[in-house]
Amino acid sequence: MKFVIAREALLRPLQLVAGVVEKRQTLPVLSNVLLELRGQQLSLTGTDLEVELVGRVMLEEVGQEGEITVPGKKLMDICRSLPDGSQIEIEQDDQRVIVRSGRYRSTLSTLPASEFPNVENISGEQSFTLAQSALRRVIERTSFAMAQQDVRYYLNGMLFEVSSNGLRTVATDGHRLATCKAEIAGPDTAQQIILPRKGVLELAKLLADPEASVTLALSSNHLRAHTENFTFTSKLVDGKFPDYTRVIPKNGSNILLADRNELRHVFNRTAILSNEKYRGVRLVLETDLLKVLANNPEQEEAEESLAVEYRGDALEMGFNVSYLQDVMGVLDSHLVKMTLSDANSSALLEEPEGGDAMYVVMPMRL
Numbered sequence: 001m002k003f004v005i006a007r008e009a010l011l012r013p014l015q016l017v018a019g020v021v022e023k024r025q026t027l028p029v030l031s032n033v034l035l036e037l038r039g040q041q042l043s044l045t046g047t048d049l050e051v052e053l054v055g056r057v058m059l060e061e062v063g064q065e066g067e068i069t070v071p072g073k074k075l076m077d078i079c080r081s082l083p084d085g086s087q088i089e090i091e092q093d094d095q096r097v098i099v100r101s102g103r104y105r106s107t108l109s110t111l112p113a114s115e116f117p118n119v120e121n122i123s124g125e126q127s128f129t130l131a132q133s134a135l136r137r138v139i140e141r142t143s144f145a146m147a148q149q150d151v152r153y154y155l156n157g158m159l160f161e162v163s164s165n166g167l168r169t170v171a172t173d174g175h176r177l178a179t180c181k182a183e184i185a186g187p188d189t190a191q192q193i194i195l196p197r198k199g200v201l202e203l204a205k206l207l208a209d210p211e212a213s214v215t216l217a218l219s220s221n222h223l224r225a226h227t228e229n230f231t232f233t234s235k236l237v238d239g240k241f242p243d244y245t246r247v248i249p250k251n252g253s254n255i256l257l258a259d260r261n262e263l264r265h266v267f268n269r270t271a272i273l274s275n276e277k278y279r280g281v282r283l284v285l286e287t288d289l290l291k292v293l294a295n296n297p298e299q300e301e302a303e304e305s306l307a308v309e310y311r312g313d314a315l316e317m318g319f320n321v322s323y324l325q326d327v328m329g330v331l332d333s334h335l336v337k338m339t340l341s342d343a344n345s346s347a348l349l350e351e352p353e354g355g356d357a358m359y360v361v362m363p364m365r366l
Helices: 007-022 072-081 130-138 196-208 259-269 321-330
Strands: 001-008 033-039 042-048 051-057 066-071 087-093 096-099 104-109 126-131 159-161 168-172 176-182 191-197 214-220 222-226 228-234 252-258 278-285 287-297 300-308 309-311 315-320 335-340 347-351 355-360
Touching: 001 007, 001 347, 007 033, 007 051, 007 072, 007 196, 007 228, 033 072, 051 196, 066 072, 066 104, 072 087, 072 104, 087 168, 087 315, 126 130, 130 168, 130 176, 130 214, 159 196, 159 347, 191 196, 191 315, 196 222, 196 252, 259 278, 259 287, 259 300, 259 321, 259 335, 315 321, 321 355
Parallel strands: none
Antiparallel strands: 001 087, 033 042, 033 066, 042 051, 051 228, 087 096, 096 104, 126 214, 159 168, 159 191, 168 176, 176 355, 214 222, 222 228, 252 309, 252 335, 278 287, 278 315, 287 300, 335 347, 347 355
């Protein structure tokens, strides 16, 4: 195998593919990236046996075809260190790969392509196509609520729910819930899958072209996303996601409308003096007035008032301020609507005109 490629053309797919590769491997070949050259198309593949990513680049000139695996991180670090605009020549020499650029030359160890694992083919799939920007939006608006290393393993990921109504993503860590919806020409068969946390984060990185589309294929044990330059495959979490519809509060009668940016700044300022471990703040609501209070074990405290639109019962509730900050950070409307029932019930946050996303935050005792 032998080919010449521009540094920038190689670097982006290599960075994304190397991101899938695990740092600590039991199988040495899994720390490698598979390079395959067919005609003018170079494919780069990385996998950790759970997630697989294939990046494709068209070369300007036909090279010598072949396939080999090389250490992913080392090749990426070499590309990064070379000057902008460099041309890189990669040549297989028996059990080594030689990398040349200008006066630079290095040799990398290799492992046979035959040792590189393949993620099995998806069967019984249904597929649909949507804009990359739409998929990125529903992921970014919900991914912050995914659990991390929870014993309820099915929460360490994101629910993708496909129906004739569209695509809905849902994430929860048991203390808060986020859900967002995208319109698609959906398949007739409704389906729910749970994409693991790593798969969610790696998929989001690929959706960089707002003008392009992505095709999603779902099966009982895999999700595959296909774009012009990448094919991403992830195994699914084998479990049942809780019924999220039961968590969303219904018929709350106390409604708060506030400027989202002002409210976010108030939370940011009061959070500084909240308890570092529990991050609790107290919200005190009266007619057209919100007070946010925080204190900590060092007897330090903060208080700030904000003029809001509020008609309802006088309420005093405690919340984890980090959860409220996260919601303020992903909404993009000027105003935020907060619906409350009583001091012991969860709060529902959304955009006043409905929007495509809903957020539920459980109260905490302070």
